[in-house]
Amino acid sequence: MSGSAVGHLEHEIHESRTATYLLVALILTALTAAEVWISYIPALLPVLVPMLLVLSGAKFALVALFYMHLHYDNWVFSGVFVPFLFLAAFVILVLLGLMMRYFSGF
């Protein structure tokens, strides 16, 4: 492939990615607005935690996949990052579980 063809291809990828980045920013804004909005609705309080977890999880995934390029990059990077994320979730859940039981007297 000639140098100009490579340059053209790079430019096309750049343009398509820019559109994706803007779309992701738009979705992130919308999801954040939704999060804030539902946090003000008293009736949603019983389901607020799962709803917020889903919404923030979606935002997290969008940034990780598109801005951090896990969607485009070598699988090794996901292979490094994702197990850490599971362990992080494990730390939060187990500590929370153990300490809640402790505070509630088992």
Add this chain to the structure above:
Amino acid sequence: MAALPKEIGHEETYLEGGGILGWLTTVDHKRIAILYGVTVLFFFLLGGIEALLMRIQLARPDSHFVSAYVYNELFTMHGTTMIFLVVMPVGLGFFANFIVPLQIGARDVAFPRINALSFWIFLCGGIVLNLGWLGNAAPDAGWFGYANLTERYYSPGLNVDFWSLGLLISGVGSILSGLNFFVTIINMRAPGMTFMRLPLFTWSVLIMFILILVAFPPLTVGLIFLVMDRFFGAHFYDVVAGATPLLWQHLFWLFGHPEVYIMVLPAFGIMSEIVSVFSRKPLFGYPVMAYSTVLIGFLSYGVWAHHMFAVGMGPTADAAFALSSMLIAIPTGIKIFSWIATMWGGELNLKVPMLYALAFIIQFTMGGLSGIMHAQPAIDLQQTDSYFVVAHFHYVLFGGSLFALLGGLYYWWPKVTGRMMSEKLGKWQFWLTVIGFNVTFFPMHLLGAWGMPRRNYTYLPYMGWNRLNMLSTVGAFIIAFAILLLLINMAMSLRDGERASADPWDGRTLEWAIPSPPPEYNFERIPIVHGRDVFWLDKYGTGATTHGRISGGASASDVGVAALEAEPATEIHLPSPSIYPLLIALGMTMAIAGYLLWLRIALTGVFLTVFTVIAMAFEYPAAGAEVHSAIGESTGLDNRKVGIWSFIGSESIFFASLIATYMVYKGRDLVGPTAETILNIPLTSTTTFVLLMSSLTMVLAQDSFRIKSDRWGRRWLLATILLGLVFLGGQVFEFHDFYMRGLSISTNLFGETFYTLVGFHGLHVLIGVIILSCLVGASYFGWFDERRRDMAVEEAALYWHFVDVVWIVIFSLIYLMRAVTKA
């Protein structure tokens, strides 16, 4: 400023040249290993003297050889020294540093200057830990420093300050080592060195380094809380404020039990090397051994609360942790049987390293068996804090780890120094160590069973413990004598020991294929690996199983003709020495520990750290060769990118520990203001939007640089910086507002957890802003070549986006769930 990577003469060994400055500025993994080795030896002797003083005190009942206060200092510093400054760093700093690059066919580690930085940070941490001895204020709250004994109210002196700050500093060094070697092993293996061909020692330390990355963050968080309590009036472990000391125990043991395997896994690896070489057989069940190592690492992260059965966690938690603790005996048992099966039918060569290996198997198994007893909560309750526990962990860590490490020292000494140690003196030393060890520690099982509690500085004469305590003290002095023989042996070897050949033990792995001591560049040509035990296959050919005998039945996938080929010779580039690692470590130490003396020292340390980190980042402004060497042989990926992803992963556990603490304490405040009453959602929603948009500008900057539009790249970077500063400004306003409304870090649990979590996130944003500012400057002044700039921007971008995703979580959990009263 250092020059470009230098070319070296092919006749030099790594030990020659440079003088003292050469050692202070070295980035060669082998020299750094020597620095670790010498430092660890010093701390080992120090910890040994502390142990001897304790044994003298306990030799007789009602003794007043030392006071109770000094005894507290002795047992605290003995444990802390042996664990954090001896057994762990000798595995990761000495053995892994020296051997891993040689075993995987690399010329150095992935990040040589960070390797040096890890050592200097470790040294500074060790010095801070021991500074208290100078002012009669050595740490005295036990090696696991249980809260709330460590709170200022109960420990008002500087003792615990030295301990917490020293561990914080040395922990940074350990995490950096973890990152460095993780990337090295993943990315820098020689062509053909697949995971199923990795020597077992390298396998073991790979898992050890992963454990470091996941286990140290909870300890760091626990120590930060302790520092907050002691210096800034927080109450993370204070029952009076509604908190609980149990939090410390969880955070500490989340680190503490993986730490046991961080200390034991290198020993397992050394054992596998020694047993195989001195039995002249391939390791029995290699794949299962590798999987067992992984399984041990995995399980070790889920057993920590077996240290806390006496706390009273409830039957469900007790049962779960008992089960996971017992499970870990399975992969460990597999290893022991595999070593025995390797010896079975082999041509045993009972040199000193092999003697240590045999003693290891017996003693470690004994320690393991008493460990399984502790995994049963009902039995553990009887044994907790008794001498039985002391006997158990010394059988694991001394009879196990230290014996393997001593065996490893004899095994690799010829490679490290180019000289042999005396076999005769070595055998004397071995037998005295075995006798001394068992005479010292076996009686402790009985003492514990008879009710002698650990950490009591004396006992009454009619308790029935006198004779065994005296016996134990005699054993300790036998060990001391044995260690003296080891020192003599080492000194004699260095002075006029027999010259070692490249392969004195008829070894199996790559390190034995190069001269002893190795040249600075390790391999003149990078080897191409066609089989497991590659050097053995190279020597004895296809189908070789035992020395001098060829069996025709070997698996074709395991062996290869001409196993040790090499890439064509090319110009060798090695990184130049650097003074910055030493300066950064000094700066960090001043920043963290200087506060104990004078605030200005701490501030100077902060500036020194920031300045030297930036200076080191731009040390090689146009090193094209470095860019080439940063691409991993085994994956084709850039070391720096694999490194930043591992760093981000480790940071995830750090923030998870902070977030977990916030959630645990949520809604347990005894006084206001609380999240529900004080948080300003409109403001924070706006700053959240701003931070999210900064991720957009960051990724646009990255793309602009990629299509060579530097001007737009800089503009987008400046926009990112601006948005980051707006976010930080919002945070400063918020903190000030809350403070004026009566919420300080010492007000209540919400205040301390909020300020700590959000504050640390803000610190990360600030660091990101500094990094991006440096990138803008570097791009403007043309300090980067294109490839290096793109990678630097990519690394900075990943860090920035990570800070962004952490905020996504924090925003939801803290701000938007403000009305959820309890987690």
